[in-house]
Amino acid sequence: MRQYIYWIGPYRYNWHEELEIMLILKGNVEMNCGGVSYLLQEDDLILIDSNVGHASLARSEGSIAMVIHLDPEYLREYYSPIEDYRFFGCTGGDNRNSQEAKEIRRAMAVLITRMDTANPLERLRFEQGLSHLLLLLFQLFPPRRIDRSEAAKTRRQEEMRGSIVHFVEENYRQRITLKELSRLCGYNATYLSTWFKTNIGLNFYDYLMRVRLREATLELCSTDKTILEVAGDNGFGDVKSFNVCFRKTFGKSPGEYRRQILAENKGMDFKEKRRFLPLDDTSVNEKLESYQLEFESLWESGALSAGRRLMYQEMTAGILGQTEAVRQLSRNLSDQVEEIREKLEHMRKTL
Helix, strand or coil, rough: CCEEEEEECCCCCCCCCCCCEEEEECCCCEEEEEEEEEECCCCCEECCCCCEEEEEEEECCCCCEEEECCHHHHHHCCCCCCHHHCCECCCCCCCCCCCCHHHHHHHHHHHCCCCCCCCCCHHHHHHHHHHHHHHHHHHCCCCECHHHHHHHHHHHHHHHHHHHHHHHHHCCCCCHHHHHHHHHCCCCHHHHHHHHHHHHHCHHHHHHHHHHHHHHHHHHHHCCCCCCHHHHHCCCCCHHHHHHHHHHHHCCCCHHHHHHHHHHHCCCCCCCCCEEEECCCHHHHHHHHHHHHHHHHHHHHHCCCCHHHHHHHHHHHHHHHHHHHHHHHHHHHHHHHHHHHHHHHHHHCCC
């Protein structure tokens, strides 16, 4: 498992073996996932399955997300065979502020503060917290079992997607058409057009434009190239089409974007794939604390069910009991140290 917080950049399409849980801490983010587009607002959650292609696009400046990547093997003991299950879910206006969503946000906030510890008790608490998070998550977004034929179709789609994405990544600076892609994949252009919309969530030319914009924004922030040079080097026919596309996507011109980003991020290495934020960042720290307070308010209001309140009480009692045991051990060690010190002092005087 990995967990981190990062700034969401212009556009990034990828897929991986791990399940992904994303929580928007700040801003608005467009997610293209499994052929569908979702507009996520602050406090929204999305659960993305293993090997499902997805892309994020920040729709407002300074958008921040917390992400958990989890190896699916972790779930095999509970959902087996794991290959036959699909995991997905997304909050919106109807359940963003539900009891379950608030509990999940609080659980994620607690987990990230307990990572990378060598203390055995803290590691056990972390495992307990992770299990509790997954329980809440799958109650909100129940996993779906599929048949083997659907699984085989999914694997074929993954192979096709890999070939297409690789071709675009290698050739986005050039003029690319659906006809060229059809020759590469062995499908006709009409089928490919439908495939893009169904599997990536965008039509082919929108996807190609976003890849070009991704690279163009990187060059705007990391080079001294003129706007004309950036446009030409990234597949745009002329500056006018670059400006129109850029303003439509980001709400500002390339020049305005460059000035704002450079002013707000002095010394930043924009060539990094992700720009991570530390937990002691002021905005991050305040947001994580707000999730804790939100949960405490939920507790005090009595909104939690009696069973769930009992569970939390038992967890708290267990933690307090462990803490008291550690304190008692510390007192015993102190007494032993004092006893040894007295014996040494007695021996010194005797000698």
